[in-house]
Amino acid sequence: MSVATNSVHKQMVQTQDDINPQDNPKAHQKNSQEASQKTSQNAGSSVTDSTNLIQRMAVIVVGVLVAFILMTWGVHAMQMSDPYIRNVLALTGDAARGHDIFQLNCAVCHGLEAAGEVGPDLHGVSDRKSQVALIQQVISGKTPPMPQFQPNAKDMADLLDYLETL
Numbered sequence: 001m002s003v004a005t006n007s008v009h010k011q012m013v014q015t016q017d018d019i020n021p022q023d024n025p026k027a028h029q030k031n032s033q034e035a036s037q038k039t040s041q042n043a044g045s046s047v048t049d050s051t052n053l054i055q056r057m058a059v060i061v062v063g064v065l066v067a068f069i070l071m072t073w074g075v076h077a078m079q080m081s082d083p084y085i086r087n088v089l090a091l092t093g094d095a096a097r098g099h100d101i102f103q104l105n106c107a108v109c110h111g112l113e114a115a116g117e118v119g120p121d122l123h124g125v126s127d128r129k130s131q132v133a134l135i136q137q138v139i140s141g142k143t144p145p146m147p148q149f150q151p152n153a154k155d156m157a158d159l160l161d162y163l164e165t166l
């Protein structure tokens with residue numbers, strides 16, 4: 001008998017909660033699990049619901065941030081483990097020599113003084129791109145029609161130094 005009463009009560013509570021969760025805070029607490037499921041369908045229907053939502057959103061935001069930091073760090077570590085890039089960065093570039101190399105290899109597209117032709121104007125490019133990104137731009141061939149270059153480390157260091165003077 002008591003079981004039956006209980007289930008009747010429960011059903012009544014659920015029904016009330018279904019109609020308007022704000023009218024019955026106690027029932028709302030009992031059914032907090034159901035309530036939190038409803039949160040996604042009916043966001044902010046009560047204070048508890050929106051607190052739950054904010055907490056969950058905070059967890060997601062922190063998760064995304066941690067993933068982002070790990071990825072950035074991972075990419076950086078990978079780039080630094082590339083012996084070619086490490087060699088280039090260890091050398092002291094000569095911008096004048098880099099200018100000559102640029103005029104022979106790059107000027108067709110970027111213009112003799114890097115002001116842009118087919119390829120974009122490269123002035124201020126080192127403000128937009130890191131040293132590693134600049135090296136990769138030259139050696140990767142990932143942005144056609146710009147071809148993939150394979151300069152030796154010294155030539156690349158000189159080119160890099162020239163690009164940084166722009």
Ligand code: HEC
Nearest residue numbers: 105106108109118119120125137138143144145146147149
């Ligand atoms: C065949 C034409 C061509 C040649 C040769 C060429 N580039 Fe490019 N370059 C491009 C084009 C086109 C882009 C734009 C690519 C994109 O982002 O889609 C570009 C982009 C770049 C960028 C990035 C610019 C930015 O604003 O992000 C750099 C740096 C660059 N080139 C340097 C060089 C250097 C150094 C050389 C010579 C070793 C060279 N390029 C040779 C066509 C060329």
